[in-house]
Amino acid sequence: MFNQLVYEFALWLDAGRWSTLLHESYYMYSWVETTHVLSLIPSVGILFLIDLRMLGLALPQVPASVIAGRLQWPMFIGFGLMVTTGLLLFYAIPVRSAQSVWFRLKVILLLGAALNAIVFHYRMKRSVAHWDNAAVAPKALRRGALLSLLFWTLIVICGRLIAYDWFDCSHGPSGFIAVFAGCIEGQTEF
Amino acid sequence: MDARRKDQQLAALLAAAGIIGCALVYWALQIQQVLETLAMARG
Amino acid sequence: MLPTFLNSWRRSIATLAVSGVALGFGFSAWRVNAWEALQPLFAWMETSWLGAIGKTWGGVFAVVEAMHLLAMAMLGGALLVSDGRLLGWLLRDVPVTLLLCRAHRVFVIGLVAALATGMFMACAVATKIYFLPVFWIKMLALAVGVLFTFAIKRPLLADGIEDLHPWVVRAVAVASLTVWFTVAASGRWIGFSG
Numbered sequence: 293m294f295n296q297l298v299y300e301f302a303l304w305l306d307a308g309r310w311s312t313l314l315h316e317s318y319y320m321y322s323w324v325e326t327t328h329v330l331s332l333i334p335s336v337g338i339l340f341l342i343d344l345r346m347l348g349l350a351l352p353q354v355p356a357s358v359i360a361g362r363l364q365w366p367m368f369i370g371f372g373l374m375v376t377t378g379l380l381l382f383y384a385i386p387v388r389s390a391q392s393v394w395f396r397l398k399v400i401l402l403l404g405a406a407l408n409a410i411v412f413h414y415r416m417k418r419s420v421a422h423w424d425n426a427a428v429a430p431k432a433l434r435r436g437a438l439l440s441l442l443f444w445t446l447i448v449i450c451g452r453l454i455a456y457d458w459f460d461c462s463h464g465p466s467g468f469i470a471v472f473a474g475c476i477e478g479q480t481e482f
Numbered sequence: 483m484d485a486r487r488k489d490q491q492l493a494a495l496l497a498a499a500g501i502i503g504c505a506l507v508y509w510a511l512q513i514q515q516v517l518e519t520l521a522m523a524r525g
Numbered sequence: 526m527l528p529t530f531l532n533s534w535r536r537s538i539a540t541l542a543v544s545g546v547a548l549g550f551g552f553s554a555w556r557v558n559a560w561e562a563l564q565p566l567f568a569w570m571e572t573s574w575l576g577a578i579g580k581t582w583g584g585v586f587a588v589v590e591a592m593h594l595l596a597m598a599m600l601g602g603a604l605l606v607s608d609g610r611l612l613g614w615l616l617r618d619v620p621v622t623l624l625l626c627r628a629h630r631v632f633v634i635g636l637v638a639a640l641a642t643g644m645f646m647a648c649a650v651a652t653k654i655y656f657l658p659v660f661w662i663k664m665l666a667l668a669v670g671v672l673f674t675f676a677i678k679r680p681l682l683a684d685g686i687e688d689l690h691p692w693v694v695r696a697v698a699v700a701s702l703t704v705w706f707t708v709a710a711s712g713r714w715i716g717f718s719g
Contacts (some may be wrong), residue, residue, distance in 0.1 A: 319516065319627070326713045332594055333709070336501055337602025340595075341631060351627040362616045445659060449591040477565050487688065493533035494681045495693045497673060498700035500541040505703045508662075 295474035297388050303481055305386035314384040321384055328377035334370030336444050338363050346437035355424045360416065374426035387481055389454065391461045394474045398450035405443035412436035536676040553668045563655070569649035583622025585650055593642035597709060600635030603628045604705055611686070611698035622685050629679065636671075657718050663711040672703040 305311055314320055337355050344350035345359045382389045389395050415433055423430055429437065461475035462482040560644035574608055579586045607628040616624060647654060654660040678697050686694050 318519065322717055326710065329594065329713055330597040330709055333601030334605060335598075336595070337598035337600075337605065339602075340599055341602050341606060341628075344631065350631050351624070353623055353628070354616075358619060362618075363606070366609070366615065409655070445591075445595060447586055448594055452587050452591040452594070453584075456587060490533040490681055491693050493537035494677050494697055497537035497677050498542045498693075498696035499702040500537075501669060501673060501704055502696070504544045505707055507592050508707065515620055 295471070296476060298474055298477065299332065299387070299476050302374070302386040302390040303384055306366075306481070308383075311383055311386060312382065321381075324377050324380045326362070328374060328381060331370055331373040331377060332448070334366055335374050336370075338367040338370060339440065339444065342367075343437040343440045346429040346433050351479065352427040356416075356426075356429060357420045357424050379426070391473050391475060391482075393459045393469060394452050394453040396448045396472065398447055398454070401443055401447045401450060405440065408436055408439050408443060412440070533677070533680075534673070536572045538706075540669060540672040540677060543672060544666065545666060548660070557598065567651040567655040571698055574647055576648035576651060579645060582716045586646065589642050589645050593626045593639055593646065596633075596638035596642060597712075600632055600639055601705065603632035603635060606701050608698040611682075611694050622683075631665060632674075654715065657715060659711050659718055663708055663715065666704055666707045666711060670701075670708055673700065673704060677717055 314324070340362060341350055342360050345352070345354070345356055351359060382395075412433060415436065416429075419430060419433070428434065457463065459469050459473060460472055461470070461482070462478065465473065465475065571580070579589070604617060607625050610617070610619065610621060610624050610628075676702055681697065682694075683690070
């Protein structure tokens with residue numbers, strides 16, 4: 293089953309030497325985490341500016357394609373940092389992270405945000421010539437921008453909640469939570 | 483450029499340079515502390 | 526608009542004074558006296574209803590903290606775009622004055638949201654942060670950042686940058702990025718302490 297596979301994969305990662313080194317290092321984990329949080333600025337910070345432009349709430353007199361186009365690369369660098377540090381954080385504490393309801397929710401939301409971004413990108417490419425200088429983007433794109441704001445707000449909340457252990461497998465949750473978190477009956481490693 | 487604008491520019495430069503200077507000192511002290519701690523940890 | 530007696534020199538000196546305080550203050554007995562005077566305030570903060578909510582429901586605190594991070598992202602994003610433009614890195618074909626003015630609005634909203642969420646969180650953990658040096662560093666850096674942004678940077682750049690020496694513009698942009706980075710980094714450090 294999926295949960296069993298994920299658990300075994302996490303155990304395999306956990307056995308790695310670098311995983312332990314990263315987790316137990318005096319500074320490394322903190323720096324990776326700090327970079328992850330501060331990378332919110334070049335990634336989500338720039339994305340929010342783009343979304344707010346589409347909604348007509350920020351930088352309205354700048355053509356939308358200029359905002360989206362010129363800020364794309366700094367934003368991708370920001371997201372690159374986020375993904376790299378995120379993967380390292382997962383790798384440092386693989387079992388607990390893999391079995392965290394908040395982490396799983398965060399991954400689902402990340403997939404949703406990515407899908408939303410792809411759809412948005414193609415819709416915008418097709419239509420932007422018609423409305424570039426308008427203060428507000430067409431309805432479908434505004435929906436995409438609003439969804440983006442919503443997704444990322446929830447993603448950051450879930451990310452923050454990973455640290456809280458209310459639903460951890462080591463506390464023996466039951467029912468839906470146990471299944472969603474992927475707790476394995478009788479597991480000894482957490 | 484009028485005198486007021488020249489003043490404003492110079493004052494801004496002073497403030498910016500001061501801030502950058504203070505920040506450099508602060509971060510240098512932080513880095514020094516980190517290096518010391520790491521050296522101690524290595525024993 | 527600031528009153529005329531607060532001319533550029535006095536504002537710069539005031540900003541530098543706060544900036545210097547962050548360093549010099551840290552090494553004198555004077556800081557202890559000022560700090561002790563604030564103790565009753567922090568004790569009260571923790572017992573206020575804001576503090577009570579934050580302490581009782583960890584979930585509420587966490588969500589507010591997430592909002593604090595999003596506000597930081599907004600504020601930082603606006604700064605990246607403004608200071609990036611001033612340094613000639615980003616959005617070079619957008620007029621400077623327009624971009625700075627518009628980005629400043631986003632910055633202000635982010636800052637207000639960060640201050641509001643920050644105050645909520647401060648109440649919940651008031652006694653802990655009172656004893657944390659890095660919290661005071663962050664507050665001083667924040668004061669420097671606010672003073673510099675509103676009293677020096679914005680008035681200087683609001684009427685256009687064409688008549689300004691390019692190095693002055695660069696210095697202002699770098700100072701802005703530096704001080705706000707320090708606020709963000711020391712803020713994160715608070716989370717690691719205590």
